[in-house]
Amino acid sequence: MADKAKVLVAGASGFTGALAAQIVHHHPSMELAGVTSRSDVGTRLDRLYPRYRVPLELTELDLDALEDIDAAIVAYPHGASAPTVAALRGLGAIVADLSADFRLRDLPTYERWYGEHGAPELLEDAVYGLVEVHRERLREAKLAAVPGCYPTAGVLALAPLAERGLLADVVIDAKQGTSGYGRSSDDIVHFSAMDENAFAYKAEGHRHRPEIEQELAALGSPAPVTFVPHLLPLDQGELASCFARTSAPLSREEVEALYAERYAEEPFVHLVDRPPGVRDVRDTNECHVYVTVDEHGRVLALSAIDNIWKGASGQAVQCLNLMLGFDEREGLT
Amino acid sequence: MADKAKVLVAGASGFTGALAAQIVHHHPSMELAGVTSRSDVGTRLDRLYPRYRVPLELTELDLDALEDIDAAIVAYPHGASAPTVAALRGLGAIVADLSADFRLRDLPTYERWYGEHGAPELLEDAVYGLVEVHRERLREAKLAAVPGCYPTAGVLALAPLAERGLLADVVIDAKQGTSGYGRSSDDIVHFSAMDENAFAYKAEGHRHRPEIEQELAALGSPAPVTFVPHLLPLDQGELASCFARTSAPLSREEVEALYAERYAEEPFVHLVDRPPGVRDVRDTNECHVYVTVDEHGRVLALSAIDNIWKGASGQAVQCLNLMLGFDEREGLT
Amino acid sequence: MADKAKVLVAGASGFTGALAAQIVHHHPSMELAGVTSRSDVGTRLDRLYPRYRVPLELTELDLDALEDIDAAIVAYPHGASAPTVAALRGLGAIVADLSADFRLRDLPTYERWYGEHGAPELLEDAVYGLVEVHRERLREAKLAAVPGCYPTAGVLALAPLAERGLLADVVIDAKQGTSGYGRSSDDIVHFSAMDENAFAYKAEGHRHRPEIEQELAALGSPAPVTFVPHLLPLDQGELASCFARTSAPLSREEVEALYAERYAEEPFVHLVDRPPGVRDVRDTNECHVYVTVDEHGRVLALSAIDNIWKGASGQAVQCLNLMLGFDEREGLT
């Protein structure tokens, strides 16, 4: 097709960038215009990730020599991302940014968790890329700040309550596979260290917490969120087990009805009738949610996603689909 | 040594029974008097579990022909355990029971979760076998109701607060490997189903919850406990991530001091300065606890045990050591 | 499309049957006419295998009530398969049989390894379903005996040598994940038994060996084959490490050229320039082959497949595609 959108993936040698390249490469309405990397220039992507079958060579990102592109997915670390996003926006490209750089609306909060911001002038234009919550704004957006994996799983699990202002107190115990840790190798994710292991990390404060609190507040429930992430001995997959006190008592039936109504039309969010396993959503852009109420009246909302699909690259393409005027499901099913 | 205690392990073909047999077999003051099984009679235990190196043949439990024993560890399913425990007690044996049959003090609560009780007359004599909490009573006991793995990890994580009456509201998100599921094979623990998977189960109510609530209340904090267990793709190991609202505000330093004081003399409970991994305690009777307070003032207490050691068979031997007058650490280090 | 081929999957509750149902369900030229099971009647297939997303209910196979079908994939155990295949053939259906019942050309050999044969009259019509070797005959066939996973990986690794009569002596050391063990649960594939484990089995004689010897002989090399399979702690994936003495000395370049020529046009067999990993072919119908010669002049041919795709259900659909007149790649890429 002559008029496929030309999409660049910058930072394609990491886990999420490589997957983004794969999804774009097989997307019916997109053409993968290039894959760039800061560490593996000259290597073909299908050498690093044989299973993704993307036969393109990684190049350096040269903004001056960049041929015409319509859009870009940027998979850089936070901090490094902002100036590149700004440059790509300057060239007119629509951008889905996988870093944290444009997720937090409040600059001081960003600076507390991440340091100085590289392009604060773009914060106003950025739309938080959780499609199920910001769909209409994303249709008009030129820059999507694709959420982190934990906020995706957590906010989708709690949005139906948050939107009604029902959340009074929230605990999120999240669990993730090692792909969420990134490709940078170190002792922690060595197979010999991680196999037959599981542990919490950053118990005092993970930087995804303010992102979750921001979004739940924006929806209508400015509740305190306790958030503890865990690393599990698996590759792709994430569970968010959310425990919520509500501002009004709710029966299990009421909660189930609330969720059923909220997610009835969502193409990627599915209510399930038993706690979801991460294998149920592996390699998909789906989020499975189970909700119930325990004997003490606490709402339990358990969600499962693939952290590098719905928690990163799949969601980036879902955002791009909207920003480019395509059906949001294209290339994702 | 002529006067080793003769210890029978009944139900030694299951995961916890087999491990109990191993620990007893290598115990300096115990002699493994026999291993019985209802399913694998005639098989040597080191055929079923080569790594435990117990060269005894599994036999049927024949109470009439039973030679003199001093003690027994019973690793039967709940319900089946009570009458066997009663018979062994009738023969004068000291018993550590790994089932749920004597853990709940309240008969109606037992009946609600497990059905009819097979030996209610023994409930009064049974002492809950969490040594760190009931050490002195266990020295005099003849029947120890060894706790389930989740209550062990959960109560040890929360006891220092519970004893001061400080617990106001508790969420426990627990995670366990497949050895906790038991040896009975089914689809759920098939390697092909469990690998690269993780999920919650019994979200509405797991029968370990009343056990946890009973013990926290006995310690001084009758708080509501929300408890959700998860199954992880690993063999041995358990994490209990406990989130507690306290009845009075506590700083991180105060909480750490409270825990440090409480566990200073405990041989098997260790405070650690980062969230513990299950590999840290694998194949040991230890419980590692990390405690902190988050920005919203909630206490986070994270504990790790080996579910079949400190969560079952190691703890059973720890109980027997006390009941038989040995050092509680014997055979466990 | 009105003229999609109607395909029944019999035995769809096992690992390979379920995957066959998934592939057929999403096949552009096939319609999944039904899924049958002997053990899970009344259950929806997407309940048993959520990730396959096949929303059909499993029914009993009732040959009398069977509506018009064009073809069937039979995923029964050997022995049970033959009479069902015969009945389906009697109804005029084209059949791809995943069992061993029609693979061995020699009835006594079959009887030695599997017992009495349930439909020996069909042996003559059956074509061994290794497409890369029997493509033209399969186009005319009505019954494909889909190879076992080990013969698929082994014969594809060795065919270029076998066809030239070059194989003098063969050792195959094969390794497979637990999906190859089948869904039937037992102690061996319990996660707690298989994790952190690996071992050989049936070292004296696995019934896939005569199948491999039959096919290598048919190609031109009636060499003795030593074959030892191993079980690995992974789900899907198989390696065949083949060590061959050749009847004439061959350099590495000669062997590489031989393989390159032989597989140049094959859509699913790819030569690779480093030993393949099973992840490279996971969830695909591909076979990756690496070939080299060691210092002692022995040819090493290392192949990797997904045992339930190219080693079973993917290959069954590849056969059906040919027998139904479709492009053999349809529904498989």
Place this chain on the structure above:
Amino acid sequence: MADKAKVLVAGASGFTGALAAQIVHHHPSMELAGVTSRSDVGTRLDRLYPRYRVPLELTELDLDALEDIDAAIVAYPHGASAPTVAALRGLGAIVADLSADFRLRDLPTYERWYGEHGAPELLEDAVYGLVEVHRERLREAKLAAVPGCYPTAGVLALAPLAERGLLADVVIDAKQGTSGYGRSSDDIVHFSAMDENAFAYKAEGHRHRPEIEQELAALGSPAPVTFVPHLLPLDQGELASCFARTSAPLSREEVEALYAERYAEEPFVHLVDRPPGVRDVRDTNECHVYVTVDEHGRVLALSAIDNIWKGASGQAVQCLNLMLGFDEREGLT
């Protein structure tokens, strides 16, 4: 005890060095005199490896300041090891070297595979540390060249045949967990790369092959050995599947008798009656061997070890025990 042997472990921050430190630390006749590291100076060993429970701080190796030691285990990479070993020998210490530096008797062969040798003058004094083969010489030795894990598993599987000059042609297909890859982190052993994966490596020539050929020849069978190692998704454990053509035909009974006689008195080598799994020997110094003959008269000898125990650190201590005049089993059971 006043006269425990003082043993230094140099290179204790790697996988095998850390395990060596643990074994020495708990050894009844040894005292751990120090743990040194080139990369983690100042860190306590139980911080890096909590499960080993060695509460010593890693220091730099300062040969001048070294207090009196009786022996050392050196766990350096090849090349780096030789000069350190030479220096320690110069101080009079008995040394067990875990590197390859003193394993190959032939200097040119060493140089081909490893580069220049740092202390060739010591080659003559070094004894190959496979106790089951060189026990008596080790009693008199001051320097043990502890074998690599693959040669240990391979030679033990084949020694009974090699000693009778019976080996005519050998294929060894070996499989190992990621601890054999070492602690140095890279993409290959990232959990996300290794999980659900398995592959061969160095198919054209692994440097353990000349070591295996040297030892089989020394025993009496200078046979060509084809050797291909594989990496498996597990931590500790190694299988060597050995396929041997013999110079004279042997029945299964004859081979079993030969092995039974050869290994009857060995404390760490056990013949087993089914193919061994790596879990059977995990965390032990044992080698389990299964031997049989297939229909084509080829001998199959399958051995399992823990690659960092019997394949490295356990074996180093077994050597030290002999060199120091202790029972070779001390500290290893």
